[in-house]
Amino acid sequence: MLEIQRKRTYLCIFFLYFAIFFYLGIIPSNIDNLLTTLAGLSNFGVSFIITAGLISGTVSLLLFGYFSDHLSQRFGRKNLFILTNLLWIITIGILSLSPHYSFFIVFYIIAAMGSGAFLPIGFSIIGDLFTSNERGKRFGSMYVGLFLGNGFGVIFGGLVGWRLGFVISCILGLCALFGYFRFGNDPKRGASDFELQDSNMVQDYNYKITPNSLIQLVKTKTVIGILASVFCSGIATSTLSNWAIFSLNLQINNKMLTILVCIIAGIGGIAGAVIGGDLGDMFSNNGDLKGRIKISGIGIIIGSLFLLGFYQSAFIILGVIGNFFVFLSRGNQFAIYSDVCVPELRGTVNALNGIMINLGGIVGNLLVSAIIQDNIANISICIIIVILIWFFGAIFWVIPYFYYSKDLTSKKLRIKDRIEQIEVIHR
Numbered sequence: 306m307l308e309i310q311r312k313r314t315y316l317c318i319f320f321l322y323f324a325i326f327f328y329l330g331i332i333p334s335n336i337d338n339l340l341t342t343l344a345g346l347s348n349f350g351v352s353f354i355i356t357a358g359l360i361s362g363t364v365s366l367l368l369f370g371y372f373s374d375h376l377s378q379r380f381g382r383k384n385l386f387i388l389t390n391l392l393w394i395i396t397i398g399i400l401s402l403s404p405h406y407s408f409f410i411v412f413y414i415i416a417a418m419g420s421g422a423f424l425p426i427g428f429s430i431i432g433d434l435f436t437s438n439e440r441g442k443r444f445g446s447m448y449v450g451l452f453l454g455n456g457f458g459v460i461f462g463g464l465v466g467w468r469l470g471f472v473i474s475c476i477l478g479l480c481a482l483f484g485y486f487r488f489g490n491d492p493k494r495g496a497s498d499f500e501l502q503d504s505n506m507v508q509d510y511n512y513k514i515t516p517n518s519l520i521q522l523v524k525t526k527t528v529i530g531i532l533a534s535v536f537c538s539g540i541a542t543s544t545l546s547n548w549a550i551f552s553l554n555l556q557i558n559n560k561m562l563t564i565l566v567c568i569i570a571g572i573g574g575i576a577g578a579v580i581g582g583d584l585g586d587m588f589s590n591n592g593d594l595k596g597r598i599k600i601s602g603i604g605i606i607i608g609s610l611f612l613l614g615f616y617q618s619a620f621i622i623l624g625v626i627g628n629f630f631v632f633l634s635r636g637n638q639f640a641i642y643s644d645v646c647v648p649e650l651r652g653t654v655n656a657l658n659g660i661m662i663n664l665g666g667i668v669g670n671l672l673v674s675a676i677i678q679d680n681i682a683n684i685s686i687c688i689i690i691v692i693l694i695w696f697f698g699a700i701f702w703v704i705p706y707f708y709y710s711k712d713l714t715s716k717k718l719r720i721k722d723r724i725e726q727i728e729v730i731h732r
Contacts, residue, residue, distance in 0.1 A: 330458020445636020539665020
């Protein structure tokens with residue numbers, strides 16, 4: 306019965322992630338439509354909508370990354386997860402009625418506040434559902450939801466337009482959220498950690514985030530190294546997710562064919578995220594602690610080079626191979642976070658991951674805004690720049706390569722000391 310509950314909970318979270326990226330896929334396929342149908346929108350305005358959404362999402366990640374554990378204790382993590390998801394779902398429905406640019410951007414910012422809370426809350430639930438030997442696969446599989454959601458959002462957005470696309474997003478979100486309300490559960494903190502499974506007393510530990518615990522997180526060099534690389538990847542992925550279709554269409558000159566090319570290329574990313582997580586779990590099971598790190602860093606280097614070729618030639622196979630390799634890291638980075646962080650900090654570190662992606666996205670979109678302001682065709686130059694940044698960001702994986710085993714040992718010692726202290730108190 307417990308295994309069925311875990312699977313149901315995971316599937317509901319998966320489909321909510323799918324719905325979020327479905328609505329995020331609407332704008333990239335409708336940049337031209339928005340410019341012609343939304344009153345008061347300019348070339349710079351499109352980039353500003355994307356940037357404003359990223360800033361709002363970053364603020365949300367900061368708030369819920371810091372306060373989610375305290376709020377979860379007070380209101381229940383399941384209730385908090387439902388309410389934050391309900392915020393973006395309702396707002397997206399309202400967004401479909403936008404009469405002009407000002408109305409659109411206000412509600413897009415509100416929607417980003419709701420969806421921004423997903424990462425620190427939803428991914429911390431997954432971290433408590435599955436053991437360290439399963440997390441790579443599970444976190445990697447979440448990127449299947451990301452790619453499929455974004456892909457279907459792009460397709461349906463291109464076919465039906467942005468207004469109906471947002472309505473469909475709202476309906477999908479409501480269905481997924483009802484499923485979580487009906488079938489999902491909230492696992493106890495630390496329930497999947499081997500060190501804590503034999504100590505029921507530890508489950509009552511106070512999980513409130515403190516300045517001291519945040520200092521512990523900053524001192525975890527493995528986390529800092531990965532976050533630095535994630536920032537570089539955020540510059541690239543945010544720019545590509547919003548502008549890839551527009552850029553490639555300048556070469557192909559057929560919007561639906563361009564969408565198809567991007568979708569097929571994105572399949573490589575789905576396979577990469579899942580297989581990368583599986584490989585990482587395999588290395589972990591075999592005692593190779595650095596296995597997750599090696600396939601992640603090397604994958605980014607190889608994949609970004611193939612993506613450079615793809616965006617210059619629109620040759621699909623280059624895009625498939627490139628996305629496969631760059632996304633080998635995705636499931637592994639969250640698995641590594643869960644390995645080196647004590648349970649109460651997992652929501653925070655997942656939030657920091659999202660913050661770094663969003664900050665990278667803000668930098669990327671500001672770069673786009675500056676370059677395309679006079680000539681929107683200059684977007685191809687931006688694509689080259691951001692992929693090169695992604696390539697050089699792989700260097701930061703050297704830091705976890707040298708510190709992962711040390712940080713893992715340090716985390717185990719902290720949990721051991723915590724168990725001993727609590728047992729003394731109870732005695």
